[in-house]
Amino acid sequence: MIKPFAFCIAFLASPAFAEQSLVLSPCWDGIDKGASQTEAEMAKYLSGTWTMSAAGTGFTKGTNIMTGTLSADPASGALLMEGRALTPLDAANAPFDMSAAALSPNGLNETELEVLNGCANPARYFWEFGSGSRKSWGALMFVEGDLAVGFMANSAGGSRKILLTR
Numbered sequence: 001m002i003k004p005f006a007f008c009i010a011f012l013a014s015p016a017f018a019e020q021s022l023v024l025s026p027c028w029d030g031i032d033k034g035a036s037q038t039e040a041e042m043a044k045y046l047s048g049t050w051t052m053s054a055a056g057t058g059f060t061k062g063t064n065i066m067t068g069t070l071s072a073d074p075a076s077g078a079l080l081m082e083g084r085a086l087t088p089l090d091a092a093n094a095p096f097d098m099s100a101a102a103l104s105p106n107g108l109n110e111t112e113l114e115v116l117n118g119c120a121n122p123a124r125y126f127w128e129f130g131s132g133s134r135k136s137w138g139a140l141m142f143v144e145g146d147l148a149v150g151f152m153a154n155s156a157g158g159s160r161k162i163l164l165t166r
Contacts, residue, residue, distance in 0.1 A: 026142035027119035039088055040077025042123055046142060047071045047079075054152065054160040064160070079125055086125035086140070096137070098124050103141040103150050105161060117143055130155075140164065 026046060047070050055063045071080045078085040089098050101107040103124065114120035126139040138152030140162065148164035 024145075025117075025119060026123040026145060027121065038077065039079075040072060042088075043070075043072035043077055043079040045145065046123070048166050050148075050164045050166045053163045053165075055163075057151075057159045057161055058157065060158040060160055068164075081127065084127065084129065086127050089124035089126065089139075095126065095128060096139070098126060098139050098141075100141065103139055104143075105149060105163075113143070138162070 026042065050068050050070060051065065052068050053063060053065050068082055071083075072078070073080050073085065076085070079088070080086065087093065096102075100110050100113045100122075104113070108116070110120040113122065123142040124139060125142075126137070128135065128137045130136055133155050135155040136152065137154075138150060140148045140150040142148045146166045148162070150162045150164075151159060152162055153159040
């Protein structure tokens with residue numbers, strides 16, 4: 001009879017399991033440094049129902065609390081927020097400051113973030129919807145698998161700090 005531990009080791013060593021990668025944290029350092037997870041796998045990892053707390057800053061007052069859904073687009077592998085694609089951060093494509101200091105509530109830098117969660121480059125996504133006087137934009141930084149911080153703003157001058165949890 002095969003003991004449970006031996007079965008587990010045999011399963012983990014099987015070719016079918018070896019061909020799949022397992023995303024354990026929302027850390028892009030792994031992808032940049034040759035890890036096997038892809039954007040599509042990260043999107044699946046982050047998919048689910050999230051609670052958003054959005055506290056007003058500047059002219060915007062009060063705090064909105066709402067539930068939202070992140071999902072993975074089966075065709076493109078993109079991360080979707082309520083059906084709209086989010087763009088993963090690349091050093092060349094950031095339309096605004098997406099540093100850890102800009103996205104974290106207390107202005108943490110990458111070194112401080114790495115001390116807290118072991119990752120100096122957590123997954124960051126941004127969006128820009130609309131144009132002109134009807135434009136909105138924002139960014140999210142996934143600090144842990146169940147925690148993201150960021151901001152959202154619009155062309156009318158409103159802005160909010162975002163905290164997502166699941």
